[in-house]
Amino acid sequence: MFDSTRTLYDKPRTVCDCLYPGEVTGKQFTSVWTRDPRPAKSPGRSRDEIVRAAVELLDAEGLEGLSMRKLGARLGTGATSIYWYVANKDELLELAYDDFWGEITLPEPTAQTWQQTVAAAAHGMRRLILRHPWSGELIGRMPSLGPNALAFAAVLRRTFKLAGFAGLEIDYANTTLTAYVFGMTIPELAWNKSKADGGYDPDTMREAVTKATAGIPELTESIHNSWDLDPDQVREMAFSFGLGAVLDGLEARLVT
C-alpha cells in the first residue's frame, strides 16, 4: 500500500500521465489530504509534533516568522529533516491550518434555537481567528479540505438543515454565515498587525488615520462618532450587529 521507496515528492499521477510518462508536464490538484501520510511509527518525532511546533511558531511570530530553519531549531533537529514528514512548506501550512480548525468547539444544536446555535458558532470562529491571526492569511490561499475544517462545516450545515433550509439553500445559508464571520474578522487582523508591527501607540495611530481621512467629510464624521469609544468594544458591537442582520435575513428566506 505504502511504497517507501517513493519520496513524498512523487506526486500522484493520473492515468494520462502513466500513459505518456515524461511527456506530460502539467501538474494537477494536490493537497496533503489527497495523499496517504507517512506512517508515524516512531514514538518520538512525528508529523503531529511538527505541526504542533509549527502552530506555536505561527502564533508567536506570525506567518512570515515561520521558516523551516527556525522550526527545525525549535524541534531540535536540522531544518531539512522536516521534509521527511512533510512534502513542502505549503503542505505544512495546510496541516497547521487544519490543526487550527480542530481547536474550535463544535456547536451543539440541542435545546436551542438555530439562531442561538449559529450565533455561538460565529462568535467561536471569530475568537479562534483572532487567537491565531496567521489563519486569516491562509483563508484566501488554500481551500480547507482537512478533516477538522470539514467536521466543523458539516456540523454547521446540519444546523441549517435542521432549521428548515432545503437543497442548495442549506449550503447557501452556511456559506453566507461563514463569509460574514471571515469578512468581519480578517480586516481586524490587519489592524492588529499594524498595531503590533508599529509598537502600538494610540496617538500616532489616531493621527495617521485622521490625516488619511482628512478631506473626506463622511469619514471624519465616522471617526468622530467613535472617537471616545474603545476600539475593541466597537468591533464587538459591530460584529454582533451584523451577525444579527445576517441571521434575520436568513430567517426571512426560511419562512417563504
Place this chain on the structure above:
Amino acid sequence: MFDSTRTLYDKPRTVCDCLYPGEVTGKQFTSVWTRDPRPAKSPGRSRDEIVRAAVELLDAEGLEGLSMRKLGARLGTGATSIYWYVANKDELLELAYDDFWGEITLPEPTAQTWQQTVAAAAHGMRRLILRHPWSGELIGRMPSLGPNALAFAAVLRRTFKLAGFAGLEIDYANTTLTAYVFGMTIPELAWNKSKADGGYDPDTMREAVTKATAGIPELTESIHNSWDLDPDQVREMAFSFGLGAVLDGLEARLVT
C-alpha cells in the same frame, strides 16, 4: 517642506524621538499614506509607473510572483532603483492595493433604492477582487488607508446614511456589507488558485474533494446536490442569495 537629504527610510519621528535621538528604538505605525511622497518631477519614470507595472506583474503572476528584481526587469531598470521611489516592498504593495481600489466604479446613489445601489457596489467589489486575486491576500495584511479605498468607503457610507441609518449604525451596516463581500469572495480565490496551480483538471479535483469528504454524510449530500451544476454559476447564486439576506437583515434593522 520636503527634505531631500533624508532618504525614504528615515521614518517620521515623534517629538519624543527628536528629544532623545538614537536612544529610542521603538518603531511606530507607518504607512505610505502618512508620509509625503517623492515629488514626481521627471516625466519618465515615476511612482505611478512603478505601481502600474507592479499591478500588472501581480495580475500575471500573483503575490508570490512579484519580486523587486522581476519588477525592475519589467521596467527596464535595476531592481534597487525602485527604492528611490518606494521605501520598501510592503509600501509598494500598499500602493498597488490602493490602485486596485481605484478601479472600482463608484456607485451612484440616485434614482435607485439604497438596496439597488448597495447590491451594485457589492457585485462590483466581487468582480474586482476576482479580477485581481492577489488583493485577497492583502486584505488581512494591511489596513486600506489609501485615497481610493477611502473614497469608496465614503460613498458606500453615504449610501447607508441616506438609507436612514444613524450614528454608529451607519458604519455597522457598511462594515457588515463589505465583510460579507470579502468573506464570500476570498475563499473563492483559494479555489481558483488551486485550480491554476494544479492545472485545472475537473475530474481529479472532484475526486480529491470526494475523497476528502467521504465519511461525512452531511457533506457528501452537499456535493451531490450541486454535482451537475457549473461551479461558477453556483457561486454566483450563492453570492446573490447571501447578499439578499444581508440586505434584508439590514433593512429590518432600519425600520425599528
Place this chain on the structure above:
DNA sequence: GAGTGGAATCGAACACTGTACGAGATCCCC
C-alpha cells in the same frame, strides 16, 4: 553477535528573496 535494509537525519549547495550601501551618472540652475 553479525549482517542487512529500510527509516530517519542532516550538511552542503543552489537559486532566489528583500534591501543597505556607496559609488557613479545625469540633470538643471547659477
Place this chain on the structure above:
DNA sequence: GGGGATCTCGTACAGTGTTCGATTCCACTC
C-alpha cells in the same frame, strides 16, 4: 563650467525553500 540635487545601479549580506547524497540509526533475520 561648477556645483548641488536627483536618480541609477552593482555589489554584498543575511535569509529563504528545497534538492541531493552521504551518513547514522535501529529493528530484524540468520
